[in-house]
Amino acid sequence: MPPCDPGDSVRLHIQETLESGCRIGGEKAVSALCADAPAIIGWLESIGVVFSRDENGQAAKRAFGGQSRKRTIYAGASTGKQIVTALIQEARKWECRGLIQRRLGLRFHTALIRDGACYGILCYSEAEKRLIPFYADAVVMATGGQNCLFGKTTGSTLCDGYGAAMLFLQGAALKNLEMIQYHPTSIETPQKRMLVTEAARGEGGRLYYIKDGKRVYFMEEAFGPRGNLMPRDIVSKYVYDALSQVYLDIAFLGENIIRSRLEEVYQLCQDYLGLDVTKESIPVAPSVHFFMGGLWVDERHRTSLKGLYAAGECASLYHGANRLGGNSLLSAIHSARAALSSISEESLPARHPDFSGWIRQQQQSIEKLLLSKSPFSAVYIQNQLAKIMGEDLGIVRTGEKLSQGLESIDYYLSVCDKLIYDSQVSPYQAYSLGPMLTLARAILTCALSRKETRGAHIREDFPERDPSLEKASVIRYNQGKFTVTYEKEE
Numbered sequence: 001m002p003p004c005d006p007g008d009s010v011r012l013h014i015q016e017t018l019e020s021g022c023r024i025g026g027e028k029a030v031s032a033l034c035a036d037a038p039a040i041i042g043w044l045e046s047i048g049v050v051f052s053r054d055e056n057g058q059a060a061k062r063a064f065g066g067q068s069r070k071r072t073i074y075a076g077a078s079t080g081k082q083i084v085t086a087l088i089q090e091a092r093k094w095e096c097r098g099l100i101q102r103r104l105g106l107r108f109h110t111a112l113i114r115d116g117a118c119y120g121i122l123c124y125s126e127a128e129k130r131l132i133p134f135y136a137d138a139v140v141m142a143t144g145g146q147n148c149l150f151g152k153t154t155g156s157t158l159c160d161g162y163g164a165a166m167l168f169l170q171g172a173a174l175k176n177l178e179m180i181q182y183h184p185t186s187i188e189t190p191q192k193r194m195l196v197t198e199a200a201r202g203e204g205g206r207l208y209y210i211k212d213g214k215r216v217y218f219m220e221e222a223f224g225p226r227g228n229l230m231p232r233d234i235v236s237k238y239v240y241d242a243l244s245q246v247y248l249d250i251a252f253l254g255e256n257i258i259r260s261r262l263e264e265v266y267q268l269c270q271d272y273l274g275l276d277v278t279k280e281s282i283p284v285a286p287s288v289h290f291f292m293g294g295l296w297v298d299e300r301h302r303t304s305l306k307g308l309y310a311a312g313e314c315a316s317l318y319h320g321a322n323r324l325g326g327n328s329l330l331s332a333i334h335s336a337r338a339a340l341s342s343i344s345e346e347s348l349p350a351r352h353p354d355f356s357g358w359i360r361q362q363q364q365s366i367e368k369l370l371l372s373k374s375p376f377s378a379v380y381i382q383n384q385l386a387k388i389m390g391e392d393l394g395i396v397r398t399g400e401k402l403s404q405g406l407e408s409i410d411y412y413l414s415v416c417d418k419l420i421y422d423s424q425v426s427p428y429q430a431y432s433l434g435p436m437l438t439l440a441r442a443i444l445t446c447a448l449s450r451k452e453t454r455g456a457h458i459r460e461d462f463p464e465r466d467p468s469l470e471k472a473s474v475i476r477y478n479q480g481k482f483t484v485t486y487e488k489e490e
């Protein structure tokens with residue numbers, strides 16, 4: 001277990017996580033999260049992740065957005081890849097022992113719910129073009145963020161929010177949906193937005209724009225030398241306010257540091273922009289990056305439906321109104337551990353009810369989609385959805401724009417079930433539209449309802465923080481009605 005940097009402590013990590021989240025993250029849950037970090041790092045090392053070392057042989061650390069100390073350990077320029085590789089290897093050991101079964105090419109379709117309890121899930125097999133039921137004593141959702149609702153983001157296009165959307169329609173409560181983190185430094189590519197890692201600013205990178213031929217280091221002017229590493233909501237807002245092209249300069253760090261510590265940024269800019277970052281600055285722009293909101297869970301990671309748990313980015317608990325840099329991978333692992341320990345303590349359902357009639361009905365509606373001959377493209381509505389969300393739910397929001405967004409979404413919701421879609425696209429693309437539009441409606445409803453500015457939720461028409469809203473927003477769906485309440489996390 002690596003020691004903390006001087007002046008750092010679990011207590012400071014808790015404090016900064018809560019402050020970055022503008023005090024709407026759960027205090028008890030955040031305390032457990034931060035206390036678990038050293039054990040999680042030890043466990044990752046035990047399964048083969050090799051973290052970078054400093055000159056004393058200790059785990060090297062970097063500061064990420066909102067951190068006052070260098071706290072985040074890393075594995076060269078490929079932390080994610082190293083962790084995923086080690087996790088896959090570990091999972092294979094269990095697979096060889098017959099304790100887990102891997103099924104590929106399936107998409108979550110619906111949960112098997114009866115009387116507020118979950119008994120398994122239905123998955124759609126794209127290869128077999130049919131639904132496959134999986135009955136289970138407990139189900140853990142780990143389907144990531146809601147990227148596709150916003151078109152191009154820094155995240156995977158496989159994470160479309162459909163899982164959370166469908167569960168919302170099936171009765172699961174969602175939390176803090178309006179809290180969407182824009183990462184201040186991304187570059188545009190044809191497929192998606194690529195992230196210029198915060199490590200670039202952690203290593204000293206400086207943001208600026210040009211005015212009257214001179215560089216304006218706007219973050220440093222506003223907040224002093226550590227200005228470039230302010231929490232992401234603040235940096236994104238300043239980049240937005242700059243109203244001109246913003247650049248990130250790392251060239252002054254020198255080729256040695258760049259090639260040894262920021263190789264990923266070097267390659268990224270070479271490959272996508274043809275730009276040599278050891279000589280030139282990087283043109284950057286904010287992009288949707290992380291979803292603080294998602295499925296409502298309690299500190300044991302139970303959702304509002306019995307037997308259904310959620311872990312990772314699809315669940316909402318720790319990050320409040322804005323996630324502290326580096327806390328996501330920590331919370332993904334910690335939340336899975338919390339969910340598994342809850343499941344091991346719960347009493348299991350005796351038998352599952354009979355879902356066969358309902359499954360037949362669902363399969364018939366997929367077959368109808370497969371037979372469809374209409375040329376109408378489901379992708380058109382998906383693109384419209386991304387456009388509405390980008391324009392009306394951007395970094396800075398107003399009641400007027402949000403209401404406009406709601407009106408447009410309502411229109412597409414009213415027509416999407418009546419259209420017959422092109423059979424060339426996967427039935428998934430067609431049947432996922434309705435739930436995804438419903439999720440978009442829920443996000444806009446929460447954003448319109450929170451009449452204050454807090455963290456990533458910046459309302460031009462309500463620029464102040466309202467102390468009475470130091471609570472999580474919770475939205476529920478019942479027979480076409482959306483209800484928002486505000487609940488204090490423990």
Ligand SMILES: Cc1cc2nc3c(=O)[nH]c(=O)nc-3n(C[C@H](O)[C@H](O)[C@H](O)COP(=O)(O)OP(=O)(O)OC[C@H]3O[C@@H](n4cnc5c(N)ncnc54)[C@H](O)[C@@H]3O)c2cc1C
Nearest residue numbers: 107108143144154155158159195312313326327328329332
């Ligand atoms: C470019 C980038 C850099 C990042 N850097 C950092 C960092 O340095 N530190 C940090 O802490 N965090 C970082 N994050 C955030 C962090 O990576 C994510 O929050 C984290 O990976 C989420 O893990 P997860 O397991 O919850 O979801 P994911 O890793 O997104 O996995 C979700 C999985 O669910 C699958 N899925 C989705 N929908 C369905 C469906 N309907 N049916 C079946 N499967 C489905 C997806 O295919 C995917 O495999 C970064 C994120 C990005 C995009």
